Amino acid sequence: MSYRIVTTSYQQDQTGIQAVRRRVFIEEQGIDPTEEWDAHDVSAIFSIALDDRDQAIGTARLLKDGKIGRMAVLPEYRRQGVGRAILQHLLAIARQQGYTRIQLSAQQSVIAFYAQQGFVPIGPPHEEVGIPHQNMQLML
Numbered sequence: 001m002s003y004r005i006v007t008t009s010y011q012q013d014q015t016g017i018q019a020v021r022r023r024v025f026i027e028e029q030g031i032d033p034t035e036e037w038d039a040h041d042v043s044a045i046f047s048i049a050l051d052d053r054d055q056a057i058g059t060a061r062l063l064k065d066g067k068i069g070r071m072a073v074l075p076e077y078r079r080q081g082v083g084r085a086i087l088q089h090l091l092a093i094a095r096q097q098g099y100t101r102i103q104l105s106a107q108q109s110v111i112a113f114y115a116q117q118g119f120v121p122i123g124p125p126h127e128e129v130g131i132p133h134q135n136m137q138l139m140l
Contacts, residue, residue, distance in 0.1 A: 001080060002052045005089045010041040013048055016056025017041075020048075024072035035129045040069075047089040049073070049082050058082045062090045068104045087117055095140050102140060108132040 010017060018037075025031045040063055049058035060071035068090055073083045094102050106114045108125065111134050115121075119136040126133055 001077070003049050003057060003077075003082060003085075005047055005049050005085050007089070007093060008046045008048050010044065010046060010061075013046065013056070016048055016050075017046060017059050020056050020059045020072050020074060021070060023074060025070075028075065029131065031129045031131075045090070045093055047086045047093075049077070049086055051077075058086050060086050060090055062094060062102075066094065066099045066102050068094075068102055071104075083113065084117065087114075091117075091138070091140070100140050101137055103135065103137045105133045106136050108134060111136070 008017075021036060022033075025036050026033050041061070044061035044063050046059060046061050048056050051057050057077045058071075058073035060068055062068055068087070071083065071086065073086070091102065102119075103122075104114065104119065105126075105128060106119070108131075111121070114136050117138070119138045121134050122137050123135045126135070
């Protein structure tokens with residue numbers, strides 16, 4: 001399987017970003033659509049993974065406050081390095097922009113994934129949109 005990671009904006013790649021997030025968060029995880037889309041999308045930097053047909057297979061965003069979020073990879077592309085590549089791409093952007101700390105709120109089921117990338121838990125577990133989460137951070 002071949003794919004590439006590109007830097008983009010919500011305005012530039014809204015269709016692909018929405019397709020991935022709709023499938024993962026709304027259809028697969030049952031998150032209410034009104035909880036999924038927010039005003040941060042228009043000001044965020046996005047990384048998007050595109051397959052060899054330029055179809056979006058994964059995405060995540062970096063907010064101006066140094067928080068990574070809305071990371072999603074289509075089910076058939078998981079456990080193939082796509083998520084790690086998206087995350088590393090956003091971390092490289094964060095370093096270039098001078099961030100010294102990156103935070104995220106990880107769903108409990110993927111805490112180990114983020115820990116493998118160097119993130120450490122901070123604070124107590126909590127719930128977001130009905131799903132257990134853990135705040136995590138990485139010092140750059």
